[in-house]
Amino acid sequence: MEQDKELRADAWRAIEAGHGYPILNFLFGVGYPKVTAWVRDTVGADVEPFLAPAAVLMMRALEGVATQEKFDQEKFDAAGLGAYLQNEQNAFTRAQPQLASQLNAALDLGQNTVERAERLMLRFTTEEWDALAKLPSLAAAALMMTDLSGPVGLNKEYAALFQALEDTAVANEPDSLVSLAARTYNEPAQIDALQVTPANAQTMLRDASLQALAILSAKATHQEIHAYKKMVVDVARRVAQAENDGGIFGLGGKPVSGDEQRTLDLLVAALAYDA
Structure with missing residues (x-):
């Protein structure tokens, strides 16, 4: 979780200085504008001002989860974290199926943008x-x-x-x-x-x-x-x-x-x- 701490610190410094949000580049890459535009146009909500603080809070929450006694620290590796997040996503999808579908479409669009950018740079x-x-x-x-x-x-x-x-x-x-x-x-x-x-x-x-x-x-x-x-x-x-x-x-x-x-x-x- 040391990388999470560094990312949170980078994000807060960027927010305070008004220099953008490196944490969002880490999470979404160049697909970030596409993700926020899709959500705004489809759901009708402008999420861009809230994503960086939300990402920082999410990492803080994950750090808290990882340090709870019920988790075996040696097993809470990338695979364990992935499984935990997948369970949370499945629960959200069951509770809010339409919103989950719209958000997944936004994330897919962002990922497609990242992949096109990678293909261009590979030339x-x-x-x-x-x-x-x-x-x-x-x-x-x-x-x-x-x-x-x-x-x-x-x-x-x-x-x-x-x-x-x-x-x-x-x-x-x-x-x-x-x-x-x-x-x-x-x-x-x-x-x-x-x-x-x-x-x-x-x-x-x-x-x-x-x-x-x-x-x-x-x-x-x-x-x-x-x-x-x-x-x-x-x-x-x-x-x-x-x-x-x-x-x-x-x-x-x-x-x-x-x-x-x-x-x-x-x-x-x-x-x-x-x-």
Whole structure:
């Protein structure tokens, strides 16, 4: 149950910080939006605000069950836990057959979404997927390094990056290439680990863009390629526009500096992106 404790702690920290719910990603994967949408449209209840706290409470309850004296701790393994949960599910199904059927349909839809996402990612090697997933954030980091802002401006650019990635993930089907890529490199530590600097920003951006283009050309559909290029460029533009350059106390200046525009032009050219 040690993993349960860690998951509960992660969930509560995320809830308090307003950063989403990792526990729901653990339980539902990328099928989470489909599950909540199905329940909302079928049952008429918006369960999304309650799922994370409910999941945390469920794990707390399971921990309590597992520590009761009547349970043999050595037998309360994965199989024992599975049998216990199955009995609870069967009891719920007998008590609420229609609701149980609707919830099972929602969960099946979520699982189908997860499986489609897994099949899509299996088209690429681990290294190829990493190259595709990191490019949006690498492009944003290159823009930040091209025209360095102060602490306030940098915070605005980071916020713009993470919001753009979140918007992309939400606006597209959760099992699509662009949505999956947008959900991967979305933490400050991951961006820092890319080690983009003012000295290497242009070269890293060009090489990473050409690499992604080669991977997509070999393994993605025309629609996926266009959507991916658009996503990368759109994310980069939002970061570039997050902070005015050349102004005083936030007044005046240009939304995109000349150096940032040249970096954007490099990105567009390397990706062969035609809006």
